[in-house]
Amino acid sequence: MQELVERINTEGIHVGGGIVKLDGFLNHQVDPMLTERMGSAFHDEFSKLGIGKPDKIVTAEVSGIPAALATARIYNVPVLYARKHQSSVMTDIYYCAQTKSRTKGVDVTLLISRQYLTAGEKIIIIDDFLATGSTVKALSSIIDASGASLIGIGCVIEKPQEGGRAMLGFRSLPIVSLAKIELRGEELHVYE
């Protein structure tokens, strides 16, 4: 997605260690029109790969939500976001899986209510970053536990050097990323 590559090049701030701050349009302030075009781009890429309409989009709070919602809107299906914190309103039985927060340096438990994932449902995961693959792996283990089927994975930005795609090891499952970021020396390289 060339527009996204340009926005990352113009507005991305490398804060060190390969972590890129994209608070102007992705992780703090969100550009709703760019987000809408991300949803269309995911839809079009999945269609090209022969992936049909899912029953649900799954993501993790917080920064995955805008792109996941835009994708869900195109497919006209619900989006389900894994919670990271127990609250007094969380009275269901939950599927849980551990992930590591790349930017907070801590283990995080992802929770999805059993009520909203059903055996046989076709699921697409959408998230903002694919780095080590830890969040996608946790979400996919929850989907497996529910008996639903993961049919595709979309991430707004992939960081191939962190090895997430290889770690996930999905041989027949398409992973779509809209832009890729690599650190070469001290320089960021951004490409489609």
Added chain:
Amino acid sequence: MQELVERINTEGIHVGGGIVKLDGFLNHQVDPMLTERMGSAFHDEFSKLGIGKPDKIVTAEVSGIPAALATARIYNVPVLYARKHQSSVMTDIYYCAQTKSRTKGVDVTLLISRQYLTAGEKIIIIDDFLATGSTVKALSSIIDASGASLIGIGCVIEKPQEGGRAMLGFRSLPIVSLAKIELRGEELHVYE
């Protein structure tokens, strides 16, 4: 918003203490089409009240994001969500304000980067619930500190019995809610 009143009546679960769980379409699973109509409803209500186009929509993570994004999309302006957790990517200078989580029972610090709020900007706050008003108050104090102007407040669901509207005490600032929930005895009453 009659559609929303019906969804709350059909799917809302009263978990006690006046707290209503709306995980099927608002707080865990999100209905993108209903969310889009919420955005249109906010836009239409603000227009009726003579509130013009804002420069930015402000909300707080997590559950305010979908409705805020839908509203931002209608106005074609950015949405800025206050973060609740420091991460290693948060390297800016932030405005901070305290709020209380109604469902987690703890104090929470809301953070918005100084970079994304500018003196003179017109802001609409959108959030999922208006109960005690604590989150809206924290967001409005941040907006005040930045020199931006709050021109309207929209909440998906208001709980008038918790006194948020009165506590906020905005005499000339419109507060739009799309549905209201009251606890009468043990029964929930939901109305426009």
